Amino acid sequence: MAVIEKKKGSTRLFPGTVLEALHERIAALRWESALKVFELLREQLWYRPNSAIYVKLIVMLGKCKQPEKAQSLFQAMIDEGCIVNQESYTALLSAYSRSGLFRKAFSLLDEMRSTPNCHPDVYTYSILIKSCLHFHEFDKVQSLLSEMVSQGVKPNTVTYNTLIDAYGKAKRFVDMESTLVEMLRQRECKPDVWTMNSTLRAFGGSGQIETMEKCYEKFLSAGIQPNIKTFNILLDSYGKTGNYKKMSAVMEYMQKYHFSWSLVTYNIVIDAFGRAGDLNQMEFLFRLMQSESIKPNCVTLCSLVRGYAQAGKAEKIRGLLRYIESSDVTVDTVFFNCLVDAYGMMGCLAEMKELTT
Template sequence: MVLSLSSSFLHSALPNASPAAAAAVTPTHRRLIITSSSSSHHSATAASPVKKKHWKVGEYPGLIESSIPQMSSDKSKRTPIKNIKKKVDKKNNAKAWANTVTEALSDAIEKKQWQRALQVFEMLKGQSFYQPKEGTYMKLLVLLGRSGQPGQACDLFDEMVEQGMEPTSELYTALIAACCRSNLISKAFTFLEQMKSLPNCQPDVYTFSILIKACIDAGAFNLVESLYDQMAERLITPNTVTQNIVLSGYGKAGKYEEMEKILSRMLDSTTCKPDVWTMNTIISLYGNEGKIEMMERWYEKFRNFGIEPETRTFNILIGAYGKKRMYDKMSSVMEYMRRLSFPWTTSTYNNVIEAFSDAGDVKHMECTFDQMRAEGMRADTKTFCCLIRGYANAGLFHKVISSVQLAGRLEIPENTSFFNAVIYACSKAQDLMEIERVFKRMKDKLCRPDSMTYSMMIDAYRKEGMSDKVYALEQEKQQMVPVKVPPETESPIEEDRIIAI
């Protein structure tokens, strides 16, 4: 049985207006529909010709079998060139180890497995063909930063310098980003001062943008002004990305007047014009707060400014409508994407799965997940976080276990959000022993708990009257170093846009 996808979740025409405006007039009686149908490939398989094996030219007698009978002739046969295959095998065997190690490193980095990546990197350094490369260190530093391992990133950077590699502004910027992701702002500023003392490692607009973002997230707006002054001294002009970061920070802090001032400044500027990322920032701010009317109003304003939406823009709208359980409007946006040939991405499906997960609607959640896999979309950590929470909300704890097992088979990265979802499910099931086991596994994986982890566990133990456990967790929580958990949804400000790798 093969799932065949409908054009959208909803079978109705959307007016040519924008999705936000069109969604407003969508009949409320429409329901979200996910269809599946069976199809057989037997006839196609039977009609396709049988594939024949072709040898390489000069390796074996170059005869090609055909479905049409041919006259046998001595002239059609050639004597094979001796030892060609042996030489090729010898050459491939000589390169096999190098290919295996380097490919394993790339695979570990791609799958965000930082421990395995460091282990393979140690093996790679022990080979005779190894030569330090800036690109390898850059990828590892970014991976360690995103995995919440600033200490490992600093050790790797020191090791790189000891090996004689000259640090660059890009490598320093990646190291600063790793510190900022774990809220180690003072350490990041220490590296900034080191950059200033090195002629070939001067900070640029990307370096300052990362530091500004860290200060914004920490609510240190006074440091933001200091960084702006340092940029002015060095004749570094803030770009649109920098302004979008500050715009987002003011919005999240509820400083809407300052946010509108920055936006007005961008509209009047000739070098920092608002772009689609500015649009995404503004509508996501209002969407996350559930202010749907303001979100739609600003969407229309940006369209009038001549800014065209992208897939991320529509995903933000879908996520906002899904959180408010406005399934009609959510479906309208998805249909609008299909009509304009915008692809549905993993984030698109994640937003829909999350909407049904929060409502405990397991039937539609599973249908969406099946349709996602049928379309070839790769599930990520957020997908399984939503599935686990959805099953927990519906009281289907046996399916929580199967989801965790499936995530393991698919090699889904286990980050703080993933463990929090499992602890949430255990708390719903009032299974304190399983909470203990998951919490231990979380620490064994060197995945640091955050405030949400401790809050869920404290509430679970408090309900059972286990005051000693509550006290121990509260003490541990106070000693916790704040960690910025990577966003589970598509962020309107991406670090990939700040660091050029």
């Protein structure tokens, strides 16, 4: 794990090596291993308590849904004499809220307001709002927004984007639109491509294509430039509603203006043409994907299987299985279940039996 220096019978870790090992584990969210490395770190003669390391560990533990361990580290940080500030409080509050422990999170928020130099800022509130939205605690969200106003803390673009995205996913379109209107009123908060993508995804995903298109035009006229995610949202929305001409138009636009396709883009269009029964286009896109050295995944393969099954092309599925055997593509249970469903749809009972035995 680390380079070891032995001196007079003792074992001592070099600072740079052990810190690198710690940060690697934090970045990979390997919380158990990270805590073990941190314990080794604390045993070293050269160790000095560092608030930044504690905060990174607490944030990691929050992401890994380990709020109790995050609380223990927070207390250890205090015991070691580290300065506790707004950042460290926010890290612990995030750990609580990510696990849905809102009573503790709100209690900590109260504590922050009464602690000098630890007052919650827009980042603190945005984190708590995001967690509340994740757990559909919409009443708490409104309470937090009102509190922000009373505390003189202004929402920023990230806050508004978080609200718009969550309301859209929950199909709370009235709340989403009112949030967008409020955002536009704030001179400091300009909508960006994230705002656009969340709005388009909400309307497109619910089949409101005309509204999606109007919003797209408004965002463009406001000077917001689309990115690859924007086009993926448009492609997916058109594909799932059977608007294949419009989907093809988006594909042509992307080609014309040199937007490189991602794996997600290919998966969307392959699935759409497969559902439409256009196997020639589906297969062409699959070959194009391979020619661009984009490795297919299980989503790609399932879309191909469903397209072939819908067209009753059992021999095509067998050819796809031969391709998988000769490639380094890893398949999972989802793919095998898709395969079973496909053979069942075509009445290929022998193949079904072979897969399930």
